[in-house]
Amino acid sequence: MPRKRNTRRSPDMPTLADVARLAGVSEITASRVVRAQGPIADPTRLRVLSAIAALGYIPNRAAGSLASAGSTLMSVLLPSLSNIVFPDVLRGIHTALTQTAFQPVIGVTDYDPLIEERILISFLSWQPAAVILAGLHHTPVARRYLEQGRFRVAELMDIDGDPVDIAVGMSHRQAGYETGRHLIQRGYRRFGYARHNILTDDRASARYEGLCTSLQEAGLSLIAEHRYPGPSSTKAGRDTLEILLSAHSELDVVIFPNDDMAMGGIFHCMYAGITVREQLGIFGFNGLDIGQAMPMPLSTILSKRFLIGKTAAEKLLESRERPPEKTIINTGFDIIEGATA
């Protein structure tokens, strides 16, 4: 006795077999039409297409993935969504992926390599075509999976290190270094530094180190730094500057780990009646729109976040197979002179 069919299926979800039957072709031909793959005669294609439309057929990607041992998903692992940087990167990725069959699946790691590892493993169970992550530091387990997998890998933001496959980003160490050189050249000598409590933000740390190097080369060093006991925010920047200045009123410039905090610094100056640039220089990082729309544009470094995401996704699409040699793409950065330092 034949077993009852379709107990698990939605009652009227048509399958490829239904489409093929209606179009009077074999399943595989219908499949080829759906995937636009292989040679199909125009009249046949049209018959299949109209059968698809008539039935409201939606392909089952789980079955497709299973049969072909691959998917059109692209796993994206980002440290955070609160930091505008990563939505920008995501926008770049998304832009490159529209008009392709690929879809981003996102995960947020909270800057924690162990969470990154966990999410990575769970993403791999979808057999993604590619994995995009931030930075070059991962757990050994994660690194092993990335190296052994049959998917492309892009590591974003940072290029100071050895990527698994592709790295797209800029040298944060160099950005920090150039920041120091620039500010010294503009006459600043008494440097303060604001930080936040995200210790695993490797990029911020690299910029900090680069800055210290350039100060050292000039026979200078940081006079003061303060680590705000919370995540980055405008208010964090404002409070941090107040604390820095209360202990070190001699500072003539303060560098912030990002524009959000730098804006907070400027707001503190406005509030406290400090003339920005003359009395105190303020320098940020990222080059956000809002900082540039101020009457006195923020001095900062433009990181090309959208471009990083877009370039990475485009590069990943170039070939399904991982090429033998690794690729490092430096999207660079621009110093925005601005009016605050």
Place this chain on the structure above:
Amino acid sequence: MPRKRNTRRSPDMPTLADVARLAGVSEITASRVVRAQGPIADPTRLRVLSAIAALGYIPNRAAGSLASAGSTLMSVLLPSLSNIVFPDVLRGIHTALTQTAFQPVIGVTDYDPLIEERILISFLSWQPAAVILAGLHHTPVARRYLEQGRFRVAELMDIDGDPVDIAVGMSHRQAGYETGRHLIQRGYRRFGYARHNILTDDRASARYEGLCTSLQEAGLSLIAEHRYPGPSSTKAGRDTLEILLSAHSELDVVIFPNDDMAMGGIFHCMYAGITVREQLGIFGFNGLDIGQAMPMPLSTILSKRFLIGKTAAEKLLESRERPPEKTIINTGFDIIEGATA
């Protein structure tokens, strides 16, 4: 002659069968351990678990989805990632989903219902457990798919309408209305309005309408409005206010569709030497951190974006089946009096 096995598979990707063999149990038992489902004796579970660890087994979710006609994916369709609102919503969703087996898959519609429809269809091919989208307006085709599917649906941001399943958000019409009432009560009479070119931002339109209603009720009306010919940004707000004032210097308050643009308005005032609040009131929408960190906090409306995302995802997880009655959750909004209007 037996066909060569595994031509499509990665050479050494272990399957459930390998795990079962190593643990000395049947496949289905191993499957139950992986899914933590059904009664399993402790020693058996341990044997399977150690086999999984020994082999580095990663389940194949495509196969699982196919067999069970369902997935642990949650499709999230957002209008934009440039507008901080949506990353915030996404953070809320993500927060609710961590520690569950569900993963968000995101798509960006650019505020275009047709793109929304296209992405929705492509997402449905993954048999998602739930679909989250913004707003209550979709194409008829999309609406039909949403209504007929066997998945939960949450429509976010807006509650002025008839949801498919769950709606979580606030009444934007009412927010606009209350804005008008509040500003009238504070003595403003000559209203200007700034807009952007995203015509399909239904929420912004609803607020606009609500505002007009309250003005009308008070015997007032908008004196001037200007639609910036580009997407929302701080610079857009700055330029728009300049244009508004050049033609209508009599305005005593200008309302912006969001805080980003309102900040731009404030920057214009700073630049042009206009005393905010005394000479000109500025009112925004969203209640962003940066506006509140200013020396003169922005007058605005706090929309609870994170809460909306989190509540929606939590609600969706409550039951796999769509309940007979629809749910509308009003997360409300707060008027932030601030110092700019």
Place this chain on the structure above:
DNA sequence: GCCTTTTATGGTAGCGCTGTCATTATTCTT
């Protein structure tokens, strides 16, 4: 102690699709 219920496990048959190989009809070479 016999019967019922619960607990723990397994056999089997697909889920819907695509890779592989095979076949036939058509066009191109020279």
Place this chain on the structure above:
DNA sequence: AAGAATAATGACAGCGCTACCATAAAAGGC
């Protein structure tokens, strides 16, 4: 015109997993 290449289609066997049903052993009821 014969052979070779190409275009267009199909048969079939799985991909790796889980729903369904069955079975056996242990626990509970009176």
